Amino acid sequence: xTLCFLGGHSMxxxxxxxxxxxxxxxxANAPSYSDERRQLVEQGFAAIALPTIADTPAEALALLRQHxxxxxxxxxxxxxxxxxxxxxxxxxxx
Numbered sequence: 858x859t860l861c862f863l864g865g866h867s868m869x870x871x872x873x874x875x876x877x878x879x880x881x882x883x884x885a886n887a888p889s890y891s892d893e894r895r896q897l898v899e900q901g902f903a904a905i906a907l908p909t910i911a912d913t914p915a916e917a918l919a920l921l922r923q924h925x926x927x928x929x930x931x932x933x934x935x936x937x938x939x940x941x942x943x944x945x946x947x948x949x950x951x
Contacts, residue, residue: 871909871917874902882914 870885874897883893885908906924911917 869911869914869917871911871914872907873905873909873918873921874898875905876900876902880905882917 871882872885872890872894873880873882874894875881879902881897881902883890883897887893906921909917909920911920
């Protein structure tokens with residue numbers, strides 16, 4: 858699974874999207890959030906859960922995993938490293 862970040866803002870509100878094994882998160886407080894979200898949805902990504910406020914992406918992912926665990930989702934998310942610029946190019950065609 859690949860995880861990359863789009864956007865940026867203090868007090869991030871992370872919104873996770875998934876397509877297959879690719880997981881991308883956006884900062885829902887970023888000015889570009891609506892446009893980036895629209896682009897992801899157009900490319901087949903689906904929101905995993907409501908946005909999560911956390912200090913770091915890893916913390917937000919841990920909260921999401923914890924929530925999925927309480928919901929009995931056997932398909933838990935995992936975090937693996939990936940080049941953000943390469944992931945952005947592949948996802949947004951930049």
